[in-house]
Amino acid sequence: MKSIQTPSNQKSLTQATPPEALMAMPAQDFSKRPDVTFGFPSLKTFIARLITFGGALAMTVYATHQMVLIVSQSQVTVLQWVMVALFTLTFIWIALAACGALAGFIFTGRSSIKPTALRKNKTALVMPVYNEDPSQTCAALLSMGLALAQKGVGTHFDIFIISDTTDPDTWVKETAAVNQLKQQLSGHMNVWYRRRFDNSAKKAGNVHEFVSRWGARYEYMLVLDADSLLSADTLISLMNEMDFDPKSGILQTLPCLYRGDTLFARLQQFAGTIYGPIVAQGVTAWQGNDGNYWGHNAIIRVEAFAAAAGLPTIGGIKPFKGDILSHDFVEAALIRRAGWSVKMLPKLKGSWEESPPSLADVAIRDRRWAQGNIQHLAVLPAKGLRWPNRFHMLSGVMGYVASPLWFALVLVGIAMAIQTHFVNIDYFSDEFSLFPTWPVFDSQRMVHLFIGTMLILLVPKFLGLIRSFFSKARRKSLGIVRMTLGALVEILFSVLYAPIFMLIHCKHVFDIFRGRDSGWSAQQRQFKGVPWAQLFKQHIWHTLIGLCLTLVLWYYSPQLLIWLSPTLIGLLLAIPLSGLSGSKGLAKALRYLGLLNIEEEVIEPAIMTARDTFERQLSQDIDKVTIHSLVLNNADAHRHFSMVQGPAKDKRGHPNIHRLSTLCKIEDADSVEEALGWLNKHEKMILLNEPSVFEAIKSLSA
Numbered sequence: 001m002k003s004i005q006t007p008s009n010q011k012s013l014t015q016a017t018p019p020e021a022l023m024a025m026p027a028q029d030f031s032k033r034p035d036v037t038f039g040f041p042s043l044k045t046f047i048a049r050l051i052t053f054g055g056a057l058a059m060t061v062y063a064t065h066q067m068v069l070i071v072s073q074s075q076v077t078v079l080q081w082v083m084v085a086l087f088t089l090t091f092i093w094i095a096l097a098a099c100g101a102l103a104g105f106i107f108t109g110r111s112s113i114k115p116t117a118l119r120k121n122k123t124a125l126v127m128p129v130y131n132e133d134p135s136q137t138c139a140a141l142l143s144m145g146l147a148l149a150q151k152g153v154g155t156h157f158d159i160f161i162i163s164d165t166t167d168p169d170t171w172v173k174e175t176a177a178v179n180q181l182k183q184q185l186s187g188h189m190n191v192w193y194r195r196r197f198d199n200s201a202k203k204a205g206n207v208h209e210f211v212s213r214w215g216a217r218y219e220y221m222l223v224l225d226a227d228s229l230l231s232a233d234t235l236i237s238l239m240n241e242m243d244f245d246p247k248s249g250i251l252q253t254l255p256c257l258y259r260g261d262t263l264f265a266r267l268q269q270f271a272g273t274i275y276g277p278i279v280a281q282g283v284t285a286w287q288g289n290d291g292n293y294w295g296h297n298a299i300i301r302v303e304a305f306a307a308a309a310g311l312p313t314i315g316g317i318k319p320f321k322g323d324i325l326s327h328d329f330v331e332a333a334l335i336r337r338a339g340w341s342v343k344m345l346p347k348l349k350g351s352w353e354e355s356p357p358s359l360a361d362v363a364i365r366d367r368r369w370a371q372g373n374i375q376h377l378a379v380l381p382a383k384g385l386r387w388p389n390r391f392h393m394l395s396g397v398m399g400y401v402a403s404p405l406w407f408a409l410v411l412v413g414i415a416m417a418i419q420t421h422f423v424n425i426d427y428f429s430d431e432f433s434l435f436p437t438w439p440v441f442d443s444q445r446m447v448h449l450f451i452g453t454m455l456i457l458l459v460p461k462f463l464g465l466i467r468s469f470f471s472k473a474r475r476k477s478l479g480i481v482r483m484t485l486g487a488l489v490e491i492l493f494s495v496l497y498a499p500i501f502m503l504i505h506c507k508h509v510f511d512i513f514r515g516r517d518s519g520w521s522a523q524q525r526q527f528k529g530v531p532w533a534q535l536f537k538q539h540i541w542h543t544l545i546g547l548c549l550t551l552v553l554w555y556y557s558p559q560l561l562i563w564l565s566p567t568l569i570g571l572l573l574a575i576p577l578s579g580l581s582g583s584k585g586l587a588k589a590l591r592y593l594g595l596l597n598i599e600e601e602v603i604e605p606a607i608m609t610a611r612d613t614f615e616r617q618l619s620q621d622i623d624k625v626t627i628h629s630l631v632l633n634n635a636d637a638h639r640h641f642s643m644v645q646g647p648a649k650d651k652r653g654h655p656n657i658h659r660l661s662t663l664c665k666i667e668d669a670d671s672v673e674e675a676l677g678w679l680n681k682h683e684k685m686i687l688l689n690e691p692s693v694f695e696a697i698k699s700l701s702a
Contacts, residue, residue, distance in 0.1 A: 015192075016192065016193050016194065016642060016643045016644070016645060017192050017193070017194050017214070017645070018158075018190070018192055018214060018217060020213050020214060021213075021214055021215065021216035021217040022212065022213060022215075022216060023211055023212060023214075023215035023216045023302070023306045024212070024306065025208055025211050025212050025215070025305075025306040025307075025309075025310045026310050027310045027311060027312040027313075028308065028309070028310050028311070028312060028334055029312070030312065030379070030381070030382035030383065031382075031383060032383060032384075033383040033384035034337055034338055034339070034384050036337070036338060036339040036384070038339075038386070041288045041289075042288060044107060044285065045285065045286060045287075045288035048103045048106075048107055048282070048285035048286040049286045051099055051102060051103045051106070051286075052096065052099045052100045052102075052103045052282065052285075052286045053096070053099070053286070055095070055099035055102065056092060056095040056096040056098075056099045056100075057092075059091075059095040059098075059099070059456070060088060060091055060092040060095050063087075063088075063091050063095075063449065063452070063453070064084065064087070064088045064091070066445060066448075066449050067083075067084050067087050067088075067449065068084060069445060070445050070446050070449065071083070071084060077416075077419075079412055079415055079416050079419065080416065082412055083409065083412045083413065083416065086405055086408055086409040086412060087409060089402075089405050090402060090405050090406055090409060091453065093398055093402055094453070094456055094457050095456060097279070097459075097460055098456045098457075098459035098460060100279065100282035100283060100286065100460075101275075101278050101279055101282050101459055101460035101463045101464070102282070102459070102463065103281075103282040103285045103286055104277070104278040104279060104280065104281035104282025104283070104284075104285060104463070105278055105281075105282075105463045105466075105467060106285075107281060107282075107284075107285035108281055108347070118153055118156050118236060118239055118240070118243070119243050120156075121156065121219040121220065121239065121242075121243060122156060122157070122158065122217065122218050122219055122220075123156060123157050123158075123218060123219070123220040123221065123222055123235075123239055123299070124157075124158050124159075124160045124210075124214075124217070124218045124220070124221045124222070124302075125141065125144065125145075125157055125158065125159045125160065125221075125222050125224060125235075126160050126162060126207065126210060126221045126222065126223050126224065127141060127159070127160070127161050127162070127224040127225075127226065127228070128162050128163075128164065128203050128206045128207060128223075128224075128225075128226075129161060129162070129163050129164070129165060129174070129226050130163075130164040130165060130166075130202075130203070130226075131165050131166060131167045131170050132165075132170075132174075132226040133170075134170070134173050134174040134176070134177035134178070134618075134622065135173075135177055135615050135618040135619040135622060136226070136227070136615055137161070137177075137226050138177040138178060138180065138181045138614075138618055139611050139612075139614035139615035139618050140224075140227070140228065140229045140611050141159050141161070141181060141191075142181055142184055142185065142610075142611075142614045142618075143229070143607050143608075143610040143611040143614055144229065144230060144232070144235070144607070145157075145159060145181075145184075145185045145188060145189045145191075146184070146185070146188070146610065147231065147232035147606075147607050147610070148188075148189065148232045148235060148236075149185070149188035149189060150232070151232045151233075151236065153232075153236060154185075154188040154189040155189070156239065157189055157235070158189065158190040158191075158192060158217075158218070159181070159185070159189060159190070159191045159192065160192045160193075160194075160210065160214070161178060161191075161192070161193045161194070162194055162196070162206050162207070162209070162210050163193065163194065163195035163196065164195070164196055164199045164202070164203070164206050165195060166199065166681075166685065167681070168627060168681060168684035168685050168687075168688055169626070169627065171195070171685070171688055172625055172626060172627055172630060172640060172688060173622045173623075173625055174195075175193070175639065175640045175643040175644075176621070176622040176625040176636070176639065176640070177618055177621075177622050178191065178193045178643060179639045179642075179643070180618060180621055180622070192214075193643050194210075194645065195643070195644075195645070196209065197648040197689075198648075200323070201311070201323040202323065202325070203295070203327070204311055204323065204324065204325075204327035204331075205323070207223065208310070208311070211302060211305060211306050212306075215302045215305075215306050216302075218302050219242075219301070219302060219303070220238075220239060220242055220299050220300065220301055220302060221299070221300050221302050221305070222235065222238065222297075222298070222299045222300070223295065223296050223297075223298060223300060224296055224297065225295070225296035225297070225353055227353050227354035228255070228296055228297050228351075228352070228353055229258075229351075229352045229353070229607065229608070229611060230253070230297065230350055230351050230352070231349075231350030231351075231605065231607050232607070233350055234253065234348060234349065234350035234351055237348060238251055238253070238299040238345075238348075239299065241299075241345070242299055242301060245341070247339070247340060247341055248301065248340065248341050248343065249300065249301050249304040249305070249308075249335040249336070249338075249340025249341055249342055250291070250293050250298055250299070250300050250301075250304075250332060250335060250340075250341075250342040250343070251298060251299045251343055251344075251345055252291060252292065252293055252294060252297070252298040252342070252343070252344045252345070253297045253298060253344075253345055253348055253351035254276065254277065254280045254344065254345070254346040254347075254348070254351065255294075255296070255297040255351045255352055255353040256269070256272055256273060256276070256349075256351065256352050256353075256598070256600075257269035257272045257273075257352070257353060257354065257355045257598075258352045258353075258354065258598065258600050258608070259354050259608075260354070260355055260357075260587070261357075261584055261587055261588075262357045262358060262581065262582045262583060262584055262587050263493075263580060263581055263582070263583045263586050263587045263590070264355070264356070264357060264358050264359055264362070264581035264582065265354070265355040265356070265357050265358075265587070266587045266590065266591070266596040267489075267490050267493055267494075267596060268355040268356075269355055269596075269598055270486055270490055270596040270597070270598060271461075271490055271494075272355075273598045273599065274461075274464045274465055274468050274483065274486075274487060274490075275460050275461050275463075275464030275465075276464070277346060277347075277464065277467070278460060278463050278464040278467055279460055279464070280344065280346035281346050281347070283344065283346075284343070284344045284345075284346050286388075287344070287388050287392075288343075288388075289336070289341035289342065289343060290336055290342065290386045290387075290388035290389055291332065291336070291341075291342035291343045291344050291388075292328075292329060292332050292342065292344070292389070292392045293328045293329065293331055293332035293335075293342060294328055295327070295328035296353070297351045297353060301340065304335050304338065304340045305331070305335065307338065308334050308335045308337065308338035308340065309330075309331040309334045309335050311323070311324045311327055311330060311331070312324075314375070314378050314379075316378060317515075318515035318517075319371055319374060319375060319512045319513060319515060320375050320377065320378035321378075324372070324375060324379070325368065325371055325372030325375055325518070326369060326372025326373050326375065326376065326396065327372075329373075329376060329389075329392055329393050329396060330376070330379055330393070332389065332392070333379075333382075333385050333386070333389035333390070333392070333393070336385075336386050336389055337382075337384045337385055337386065337389075350605075352600075352608075357582060358530065358578070358581045358582035359497065359500065359501075359577070359578045359581040359582075360530050360534075360535070360538060360578060360581075360582070363501075363504050363538075366400075366504065366505070366508065367508050367511075367518045368518040369400075370400040370505065370508040370509065370512060370518075371508075371512050371517070371518045373393075373396035373397050373399060373400060374397055374400065374401070374509070374512050374513075376393040376394075376396060376397055377397060379393060380393060380394065400505045400508060400509055401509060402505075403501070403502045403503075403504075403505035403506050403509070404505070404506050404509055404510075406502055407502055407503070407506055410549075410564065410567065413560065413564075414549065414552060414553060414556075414557075414560070417553065417556050417557035417560050418552070418556050418557075420557075450563065458491070461487060461490075461491065465483065465484065465487050468483055469483070473599065474599060477599045477602040477603060478594075478597055478598075478599065478602070479594065482594040482595060482597065485595055486595045486596045486597070489590070489595055489596060490596065495566050495570065496566075496569065496570040496573070496577055497570065497577065497581070498567075498570065499542075499546075499566075499567040499568075499570040499571050500539070500542055500570055500571065500574050500577065500578070502567075503541075503542050503545065503571070504542075529582065530578075530579070530582060532575075532579065535575050535578050535579050536575055538578065539574040539575045539578050540575070542571050542574035543571060543572060543573075543574050543575060545571060546568050546570075546571025546572040546574065547571075547572060549564070549568060549571070550568050550572065553568075627676060627684060627687070627688065628672065628673070628676060630688075630694075631672050631694075631697055631698055631700075631701055632672075632701060637694065637698075640688065641691055641694070644688070644689055644691075646690075647659075647689060647690040647692075648689075656686070658682045658683050658685075658686050659686050659690065659693065661683055662679060662683040662686045662687055662693055663693060663696060665678045665679060665683065666693075666696045666697050666700070667696075669700060670700075671700055672697060672700045672701050675697055675700060676697075
């Protein structure tokens, strides 16, 4: 691999971590209100809030009034009142999205910031990893590091990889990739690496340990995800912004999705490109300094984070007790509570991430997110939080709880159809009348309300598309016709996938409230295929529910069947639609036609080209590195153990059982191959973590 040749930094090459620079990060007390005074929001923020929340409230009141008129043409039943209540709860969230998009359409925000000369501040590019493909993570870091070096600002940044990797085969490749990264950035930028023995509190605990042990070395940290990529100009601009405003706690970029090679990923990245900016600009306009944090692609003032964002362990009952899983929303709220600003820069380009490649993959990720977001119900009562931060957390909760509400609304509508079929109608009342007393239902008003609700759902998409038409760069790279056709394709698949996600989220919420933990699985970033048997197992219940609802409506209410047909078609075709979501062939065909494309695919930024090149080279270099090769190759073993911080200390009287079993198996084995075949995952981690144990297996190869 080629890099700029300058004298190497021997200290960074020979040490895994820098000298510790301790910084206290105490757990915050939710029962105490900090002594902080906040001023009034700006006029722009006030108007944006009026448009977003005032507009949504007015629309909801009107729509609810129309629903009451629909059902009150005759005596209103209990089911009808339940339907009105469910409609109101679900409508207000789509009204908020529409009015927020309108605010974003009106208030476009600042243009991109021009990078200027940096001060002597230091920023850590912090990348937490957990069983990730190291060739991908290190390739992204290498491309960012070299881009910064070419700008002459490499010394203002350190790369700090904080690992929670638990898979032994991944770990040996991870240390090999980090060693390659160190060599390539030698003389340009320090590269540090630490893997934890204890994975407590997951990602939040990983970042907490970094801040506690090395935080005082840095003024800022830019937290990355394993699939993050930021341009050098963007990184410099973020540092400039933090330097300019000493009260800034967090600056969140708007990461754009890229590198999608499946249908689902391309649908997501197209939607993010066309509609995402309008939504983000609306949120930015009304939240002001009371912003949110999405856990990555954001720069953070380390002093503020350490002093204000330490997370406590929540007590109570499941699903609320334990470590806070969706930590980012809470960290933003706590930093704002302490008086620091939390803002978003949606027009700052050059921040990217990847999308889950298929519906099945996003469902796995959503299970963890759902549990973390619902857990925020226990955080909402914390004293001193700003109301926009509480709303951010409540929105996260509703992102999943809304699905059971939508499904309940569908079921109530079907129950009313069945009730109408079975209930005997009193055609003649006791009062004198020339005509029978027919039950009255305002079907025309219902049709109008349904159409209006569907149009409101499409408002963010429509406004985003209109704004894209007025973007000269986007028109030139994507074209108005192709953007319009791409939007139609995206809307079609959104309609089909929506009911599947509705039932997936219903199950998530049900499992969470019965106390089932989501666990911590590594995210699938590149699609490797899902067997049809697995798809059948995942979606058969969605198909059966769709079939049952279809048969019931076909028998009892054919008219309602027509109205619900988009939902039912999505459920009936859940299995093939899920399989299609991971289709690379269809994605490639649509790209060839110019549909669902994004600007970065037409003119690829240099940093993306470099990242892909580095990934291919790194993958070839580390592919041959295995546990067995470490035993046979002293140089590989030395490089690996240079990244290891030594064995964890055992408590007196409590020896590590995995260490003892590892040594016993090695002693009984006649060869390296036999010993490795006997060792389980935990024992292999002991082998790779403790030089004395590793020496024992090396003796078998002598």
